[in-house]
Amino acid sequence: MEVAGGGGSGSPLLLSDAEQQCYSELFARCAGAAGGGPSGPPEAARAVPGAATAAAGPVADLFRASQLPAETLHQITELCGAKRVGYFGPTQFYVALKLIAAAQSGLPVRIESIKCELPLPRFMMSKNDGEVRFGNPAELHGTKAQIPYLTTEKNSFKRTDDGDKQQETQSPTMSPLASPPSSPPHYQRVPLSHGYSKLWSSAEQMHPAPYEARQPLVPPEGTSSGGPGTKPPRLQASLIRSFSVEREPQDSNSNYPDEPWRITEEQREYYVNQFRSLQPDPSSFISGSVAKNFFTKSKLSIPELSYIWELSDADCDGALTLPEFCAAFHLIVARKNGYPLPEALPPTLQPEYLQAAFPKSKWECAAFDSYSESMPASQQPRDLHRSEKTSVKDMADFPVPIQDVTLDDKQASKNIKDEASPKDVSEDSATPKDSSSLKARPRSRSYSSTSIEEAMKRSEDPPTPPPRPQKTHSRASSLDLNKVFQPSAPAAKSGSLPQPPALPPRPCPSQVSQHSVNSESSAQPKPPAQPYGDFRLQEQSEQTSEAEVHPQSSRGPSQAAESSPAKKDIPYSQPPSKPIRRKFRPENQAPENQELPPTVGGPASAPTMKPHPAVQKQSSKQKKAIQTAIRKNKEANAVLARLNSELQQQLKEVHQERIALENQLEQLRPVTVL
Amino acid sequence: MAVCVAVIAKENYPLYIRSVPTENELKFHYMVHTSLDVVDEKISALGKALVDQRELYLGLLYPTEDHKVYGYVTNSKVKFVMVVDASNTALRDNEIRSMFRKLHNSYTDVMCNPFYNPGDRIQSRAFDSMVTSMMIQVC
Numbered sequence: 001m002e003v004a005g006g007g008g009s010g011s012p013l014l015l016s017d018a019e020q021q022c023y024s025e026l027f028a029r030c031a032g033a034a035g036g037g038p039s040g041p042p043e044a045a046r047a048v049p050g051a052a053t054a055a056a057g058p059v060a061d062l063f064r065a066s067q068l069p070a071e072t073l074h075q076i077t078e079l080c081g082a083k084r085v086g087y088f089g090p091t092q093f094y095v096a097l098k099l100i101a102a103a104q105s106g107l108p109v110r111i112e113s114i115k116c117e118l119p120l121p122r123f124m125m126s127k128n129d130g131e132v133r134f135g136n137p138a139e140l141h142g143t144k145a146q147i148p149y150l151t152t153e154k155n156s157f158k159r160t161d162d163g164d165k166q167q168e169t170q171s172p173t174m175s176p177l178a179s180p181p182s183s184p185p186h187y188q189r190v191p192l193s194h195g196y197s198k199l200w201s202s203a204e205q206m207h208p209a210p211y212e213a214r215q216p217l218v219p220p221e222g223t224s225s226g227g228p229g230t231k232p233p234r235l236q237a238s239l240i241r242s243f244s245v246e247r248e249p250q251d252s253n254s255n256y257p258d259e260p261w262r263i264t265e266e267q268r269e270y271y272v273n274q275f276r277s278l279q280p281d282p283s284s285f286i287s288g289s290v291a292k293n294f295f296t297k298s299k300l301s302i303p304e305l306s307y308i309w310e311l312s313d314a315d316c317d318g319a320l321t322l323p324e325f326c327a328a329f330h331l332i333v334a335r336k337n338g339y340p341l342p343e344a345l346p347p348t349l350q351p352e353y354l355q356a357a358f359p360k361s362k363w364e365c366a367a368f369d370s371y372s373e374s375m376p377a378s379q380q381p382r383d384l385h386r387s388e389k390t391s392v393k394d395m396a397d398f399p400v401p402i403q404d405v406t407l408d409d410k411q412a413s414k415n416i417k418d419e420a421s422p423k424d425v426s427e428d429s430a431t432p433k434d435s436s437s438l439k440a441r442p443r444s445r446s447y448s449s450t451s452i453e454e455a456m457k458r459s460e461d462p463p464t465p466p467p468r469p470q471k472t473h474s475r476a477s478s479l480d481l482n483k484v485f486q487p488s489a490p491a492a493k494s495g496s497l498p499q500p501p502a503l504p505p506r507p508c509p510s511q512v513s514q515h516s517v518n519s520e521s522s523a524q525p526k527p528p529a530q531p532y533g534d535f536r537l538q539e540q541s542e543q544t545s546e547a548e549v550h551p552q553s554s555r556g557p558s559q560a561a562e563s564s565p566a567k568k569d570i571p572y573s574q575p576p577s578k579p580i581r582r583k584f585r586p587e588n589q590a591p592e593n594q595e596l597p598p599t600v601g602g603p604a605s606a607p608t609m610k611p612h613p614a615v616q617k618q619s620s621k622q623k624k625a626i627q628t629a630i631r632k633n634k635e636a637n638a639v640l641a642r643l644n645s646e647l648q649q650q651l652k653e654v655h656q657e658r659i660a661l662e663n664q665l666e667q668l669r670p671v672t673v674l
Numbered sequence: 675m676a677v678c679v680a681v682i683a684k685e686n687y688p689l690y691i692r693s694v695p696t697e698n699e700l701k702f703h704y705m706v707h708t709s710l711d712v713v714d715e716k717i718s719a720l721g722k723a724l725v726d727q728r729e730l731y732l733g734l735l736y737p738t739e740d741h742k743v744y745g746y747v748t749n750s751k752v753k754f755v756m757v758v759d760a761s762n763t764a765l766r767d768n769e770i771r772s773m774f775r776k777l778h779n780s781y782t783d784v785m786c787n788p789f790y791n792p793g794d795r796i797q798s799r800a801f802d803s804m805v806t807s808m809m810i811q812v813c
Contacts, residue, residue: 313786318786
């Protein structure tokens with residue numbers, strides 16, 4: 001079996017659930033008809049690995065059944081890369097199917113056509129009722145699946161969905177394990193004692209379960225299974241890389257009981273890479289201690305790992321050869337997905353079988369960066385690299401899309417939930433058939449869900465920071481900060497900035513005296529000394545700013561920018577008679593008000609934060625926000641300190657002027673009014 | 675024919691003990707425990723560094739009214755104790771040896787598992803199944 005790797009399309013192939021379903025079955029048929037080997041159509045839409053190749057005969061029949069003109073079929077065959085590669089691997093097959101669908105929809109036969117949502121291709125084959133049937137229910141699924149996609153208005157949701165799909169499909173091609181019916185409940189609850197991220201799925205019975213598991217995924221707060229405990233450490237990139245979950249594409253050709261235990265090409269590649277990372281020589285074996293350290297990272301319990309070792313180390317020599325390693329890895333992957341461990345090593349995992357299925361030369365090809373000259377061989381390493389990179393990248397990207405999911409959910413959690421639930425319901429009803437894609441989805445779903453749980457768990461560990469951002473935001477939203485950092489602020493506000501250094505205009509002594517009185521009073525760090533109006537103003541503006549801040553908990557600077565203009569408007573609008581004084585007062589009051597925001601923000605933030613249970617889920621993002629807010633606050637503090645010193649100096653000057661004026665007054669009015 | 679099989683660690687605590695009839699388990703435990711003294715006595719008597727199967731196999735430790743206790747010690751001083759029903763037609767010594775050999779092999783396989791820490795209770799399913807087969811077979 002060649003490694004399809006990145007496939008001939010050269011770009012990730014995104015298939016909807018129904019499409020994956022349909023395509024995988026079609027591929028299985030074609031491959032099965034040819035008596036192809038193991039590894040059926042992979043569920044992963046992207047970078048479909050698949051080890052089997054669909055024989056040209058049934059594939060040609062299938063294409064002809066699509067009732068497209070011959071030249072179109074030729075184009076499709078060329079485009080999908082089968083000609084180049086020389087065989088119909090899963091990737092090529094899927095691309096071809098997608099192109100057929102595009103052609104049937106009237107789109108031009110080009111790679112770009114397959115990037116958009118398409119109805120399923122329809123094949124009129126008399127002998128295969130299944131395919132005809134495929135058209136209808138699959139189409140239903142396709143349409144239903146597409147409708148939620150098309151109706152999503154928010155990009156975040158779509159991204160979430162894509163992220164989900166990508167996670168599901170990609171996270172290394174989870175094989176649609178025909179899990180026993182007991183696995184769905186396991187699966188949903190991540191029954192592993194230590195909990196582990198990344199799970200896989202595949203069976204038909206899993207369909208309702210995956211979707212149920214999917215729903216928790218989309219609203220991350222829903223995932224509260226036992227898994228989250230150990231998720232945080234797992235999400236580390238290194239761990240992910242070393243132990244990311246791979247899913248096997250479903251092998252519909254093989255015995256169904258063995259479905260979970262078949263290793264697909266992608267998985268095999270991944271296992272081989274991991275083996276290589278532990279032991280450069282693929283023909284040698286990994287010692288027990290090395291393997292133990294490696295597998296312990298999977299956070300499975302020791303008894304389970306011990307049992308898995310027992311199963312996989314066929315010769316009981318305390319070391320794992322490559323097939324044994326793959327079997328062990330695969331068992332671990334399955335176990336983490338919730339599949340109960342078998343009593344005996346499944347036949348598809350036995351070393352002889354694995355070695356027969358994947359000849360030694362291929363191991364070495366896969367193991368080493370191949371430099372062979374033959375086309376397929378040279379493509380293999382290229383595809384391998386690509387798949388490796390994609391798989392590794394997918395592993396590494398797992399936390400990113402997961403966090404994106406969390407972020408997106410955070411941004412529009414309600415909308416996502418609303419849109420996700422109808423989508424899930426529709427998909428639930430639209431999945432009558434066993435499909436690798438659906439199997440993969442629940443796995444990846446649980447995978448990402450568990451990752452989200454991990455992220456949540458990890459985020460729950462640090463103390464809840466929600467109040468702090470608000471405080472900082474309120475602080476950051478103080479007028480001075482915005483005046484300093486927002487040149488776009490109203491001219492009046494910005495104009496007031498340069499004024500302090502330069503002596504402010506003294507329109508009249510009365511105003512100056514009043515100002516001096518005010519400045520004197522405001523210079524005192526006692527809030528009661530301040531004009532109550534201003535104090536209330538500040539409080540109100542801060543509260544309003546906090547109220548603004550709370551709904552957007554992690555948008556500190558922007559909110560500060562938004563709230564500060566509003567805040568400034570209030571003080572500016574209320575005392576229209578003393579504009580000059582107002583300008584100074586906010587500045588003068590800013591240093592004192594810095595003490596106020598924390599006190600005001602605290603009680604104000606606490607009640608407002610309570611109705612936001614979802615904040616916990618976004619603490620990772622909040623951390624960043626907090627850090628940025630901290631930085632901003634430090635900058636603001638520096639600026640304000642500078643401003644303070646300038647104002648103090650100004651105050652002294654004004655004081656001196658006042659004294660001078662009073663002297664003048666005394667001279668002018670010799671008779672003091674008693 | 676074995677009604678009870680026990681694996682005892684070097685420090686004389688049980689790594690694995692299993693009896694066939696669920697009742698009288700405590701009695702078997704007691705018998706195994708008391709047999710340890712006999713094992714130690716035999717070990718000290720042998721004492722030599724010869725690694726011989728014969729020396730590993732200790733033979734009949736002591737007979738009771740309706741049970742016989744056989745012992746076997748490995749080079750790492752891990753002891754296997756087997757209690758057989760005396761009422762059964764006398765098991766040939768070879769059979770007992772073969773049973774101990776199987777036990778030893780299974781124990782070695784358990785040891786090979788890197789996830790097994792020496793000193794832990796043996797929870798290997800393969801080991802369990804092997805012991806079960808021995809017991810069922812004998813019973």
